[in-house]
Amino acid sequence: MSRKTITLFMWGYQVYYRVVVQLRMNNVLEELGVAGAGAECLLVGAKIPGESKPYEVCVEPEDGKWPLAIFDGLLTAIESEVRDHPLRNIWYGDEPSMRDKPENIRRDSVRKAVQSALATYDSENDVRSFAGEPARVGGYYIVPVLQLPDGLFHRFKPLEPITDASPSLIHSAVAQVLRDAHDELLRPDPGRGLIGRSRSADDIVRRAAADFMHTPALAIGTQNFDGADLFERFNLISSLMYEGTEGTGRMLLANPDGPSVNVLLELSEPVPFRQPRWARKVLQMASSETALIADCEDILGLGTIADGFDPWTTQNVFTVEFHGHYHWSLCCGEEVLLVSRFGAPSLPQERFPRHRLIDTFRRLFDEATNEDVEAFIVLFDTAVAQHHGSMLVVARDAADEADRLRGQGTRIAPVKLTSQLYRHVSDIDGTILVDPHCVCHAIGVILDGAARPECTPSRGSRYNSGIRYVRASDIPRMAVVVSDDHTVDVIPVLRSRIARAAVEEQIAALESSSRDNYHSAINWLDGHRFYLNQAQCDRVNAALERIRREPMEVGSVMIDWREFEPNPGLTDDYFENDE
Template identity: 45%
Template sequence: MPGKGMYLFMWSYQDSYRIHIQILVRSVLAILGAPEDAEVFIVGARSPDNNNHNPVCIEPEDGIWGLSLFEGLLDSVESTYRDHDAHNLFYGDDASMRDKPEWIRRDSVRKSVQKSLDAYDKKNDVTSFCGEVRNLDGYYISTVIQIPNTTFQKHPPLPFKQGAKINGHRSLIHAAIHAVLHEATEELQHPDPGRNSFYSMRKPEEIIRIAARNFMYTPGGAIEKGYMFNDLFTSLNLISSLMYEGNKGVGQLILVNPDNDAIEFLIKFEESISFREPRWVRKVLQMASTGIGIIANSQYIYGLGRLKESHDPSMQDVFIIEFIDHCLWELRCGEQAMLRSHYSEPKLPQEPFDKTTFLANYTRLFPLSTKKDGVNLWNLMLIQINQGYGSMIVVAEDAEDEALRLSKQGTRIKPVPLSEALLKSVSCIDGTILLSPDGYCHAVGIILDGEATEQCTPSRGSRYNSGIRYVQSNGPKRLAIVVSDDKTIDIIPQLRKLVSRSKIEKYLATFEASTIDNYHDSRNWLDKHRFYISAEQCARINRKIDYIEAHPKDVGVIHLCTEHFEVHPEMNLSYLID
């Protein structure tokens, strides 16, 4: 920001630019359903015609990335530039030939920065993504996003194994990161990048849709030699939204080269059907049944058939589109789910809730229950979710008494363990299934009562709001699992995730060691995780807050005060891991 002292200076708004990109990529990851632990920094390599005394600059200059990481960067850039393959390219227009040396230098900077980070990435178990380079005020600027490799362990990308003829992004996360980096590069071309980023850059939701469209080019590039880059993401969303004579589109579409020996045609059309005819495609989908799918590439449908059991999914030459429900579909390669689109909103396929967190919270809520009881309810929840219609299960400490009290508003039964078969049978009627913490069913079809609370909302249906009213009533502990007709899944009360002790300590140590200029990131993380902070940690944080608040502030700079930390009354060690 203007007025801030900076030794490794590239341009006036470099810190606000970096902060905005970091907020943006973390927001994108959060919406996708991935961990938000992304870091952003900027590397500037001095251009040959610049006489600045700093050959390399980093933003933030006092962050965890030292200048020593980029020792010899300019020599590496020059070497890469001299040996670049693009020198041998010839374009058909004078403008491109004129710009070619600049394009080569930009790419040489990007490759050299990426190479400089290889050892750091390996040592710290992260992956660095370097954006396209632009020349700004005498420095070639590269924006770098770093992602912990644990993110890719949780959401594995396509391995792109040797022999697999595939191009494109390895995962939706990769596509999203590249979309953010593209946005960051575009911002570098505006006057004073970082000054008005909030208004000039796209919002996270729009970037995610761009990433999904780009990622859906990957199957087409894998199965076709002359891929035409059709907008498959938009086409599939439209097809999944169409009804056929009142029926939802449910079935399988096999994306494959129609000449691939991995498929067996049962019906082959005389003339292929274009994806540009969505109603016709939807009509064909109606013919797909269990074990039979639509055979198509990214442009045309060729018939109906199936994938042979002998096919090796590691070849990555066949992708499956599973139409699950109205406006709900999923992309898979073998058994690996890659993308799920619900009402045209792309996300990473995953369990609706983390199993470890669910079991820990269940034990905490019902201390007399066993681990087996929690696992049993988890399995019942997965069955409930996959039934295809709305339902609600309520677990109550006082289930026996409540079944008697509400007997005029449902059907009271002799307690029996809720099995899969029984769940499927009784959840098809209106009302709630009432269980005790040990998994015994005491009543079915129950109409719940309770007073409205602040958590009730007119934007949700009656099933969700009745669950809120009942569970949050004063008295014995209760838990509700609500599956709405639109496939929205809620657990009431909301589950608190488990947090790593070492991660809390890492951010706390960083906050304690921070300066008045760079405390914001660690402070913001701690602020979001107030619930998990112990009394001793609160005292350490508050000492640093007092130091920051007492420090003289620059005139004209907006400063946001931080409230002192206090121990949350519900916090206990069971919320912490490792």
């Protein structure tokens, strides 16, 4: 049986280790609300001085997109970093720290040299590389490197770099994954059995959020900050009720003596965050116009951001917005940095992706004009912005349905529904029924429809009635469900249109792949099974069977992929029009 030879060999589990670290990073990003980010991992091995090894530098994967030429002169660069390292001028008062200093300097120098070597590659390929802390394995300093698309940092803007602080929740999450990756390198046979020891993605994200919440304290220069877990403290404050009401309001984290805020009311006795019930009580004083003023340790009074002051420019004042029960967010200026709902941190998300909403509306109602689409978006935004739940149903047969359901709602003379009208009529219980031109025919409607498999007791009656009503007829209908907990659902959500060429490209990539490099293609195809016809499914299954028959390396793992079958619901409407 033939076996694959690793030319740039560092240790036996290097392939498996790299794949698991890459998978972990993508799972963490998905937990943060960024699915399909496409984070990648590479390993760089720099020969340890004095070791006898055939290669000075190794890269895993050796046949991937990172050629060895990227790291030409790496060992020389490491020695230069060692000579100029700032720790060389630091003296410690204890013997163990002085003993460890040379090795700590060298490891940090390896990391810096690898990070620097990737700078040109990053700019040419629109990615950002994060080099983790090295560890000695198999005669090499092994540096795990995570690469993320640069577009992520345009979508979720980071703060300016701050010493000893993460500039974004993404940076903090990357640091957590790299920390775990380094810890694994310190074990015998790193990578062997790694999945069983891995922290869950949600655990990593919570730890990342807790670390990131130290950043505001460092940015505003809070004196005597004790490193308290502000993430958990704000979770606790937001979870508490005061005389039966949820906590809403704003809190400004700032230096009260600085120019960024105007203090309108100063508390004689500051309210510490470590006393959450007291903090929740004073939150009741905050409003949309006036916020609590705090310094990351204590609530100090009430005030506002100073006139003409731009928080994003100075980045020394942050807003904590308490939206309701167990729901808060951290902002700097207009940029939302972190959102927490029921203790689960995430990056800010659109309530529903705008492009998906418009695409679904147009495909369901081809008679709708551009003006109709704009009118619908206005109604959608109005429904989402309200502080209470509501439901809007768009139906091609709205006029007939208003007549049929007249005993379960209030018929009205047809009128074009505006944002202002929507706010008025949504104050009563029941559904608002409009046609594709956003002409309203009935309000306060109690919908009917038979039970459906999609219904679930974990969701409220409003959501389940929307499912039943929309699915009860073949006539195009669409429901926008805004629940009282501010969850937004659109029923149905049509699958996105994709290019036929994209499917063919990934199938061809799989057919030309081996066990070593088939992962990208099969992961894409697995997520797009719906779009494959019978002939394409047969080609994918044949390629997977060929790959399964290839010999496996010691320590390697292969997923047993479920057989591909065509979906009977696939139609030409799910593909982009060919140019």
